[in-house]
Amino acid sequence: MKKSKIKMISVTFILLYVCYILVSQQITIMNKKAQLEDSKLELERVTNENLKLKDEKGMSETDRYMEKLSRERLGFIKQGENVIVEKKK
Known part of the structure; x- marks a missing residue:
């Protein structure tokens, strides 16, 4: 009887x-899934910003942009x- 109680306690603990x-x-x-989702959003934001900067760089080389x-x-x-x-208010 004592052995069965010890087994029962051991099994319960396990x-x-x-x-x-x-x-x-x-x-x-x-x-980790939440971190991955945050990283994907950050990557998308940085990618969009990078594309915008590339466009601005291309425009900066034109005369119209300088004007x-x-x-x-x-x-x-x-x-x-x-x-x-x-007039400023």
């Missing part, structure tokens, strides 16, 4: 330990154009 391991593995898997920058940043205008200045 089953509880196995359940603990399985649950902790599931939690780890869920965390646009001159107008926006330096306030240059073409001869014969009228300038409209917005």
Whole structure:
């Protein structure tokens, strides 16, 4: 009778330990999936930004882009154009 109690306790302990391991593995898997999803989103964002920068680089080599920058940043205008200045509130 004593041996059967010890076996029962041992089996119960082993089953509880196995359940603990399985649950902790599931939690780890869920965390890794979340990290993977975050990494995929970050990769997509960086890829889009990279494409945008490549487009800007290509545009920066054109005369139209240089003209646009001159107008926006330096306030240059073409001869014969009228300038409209917005009052700051």
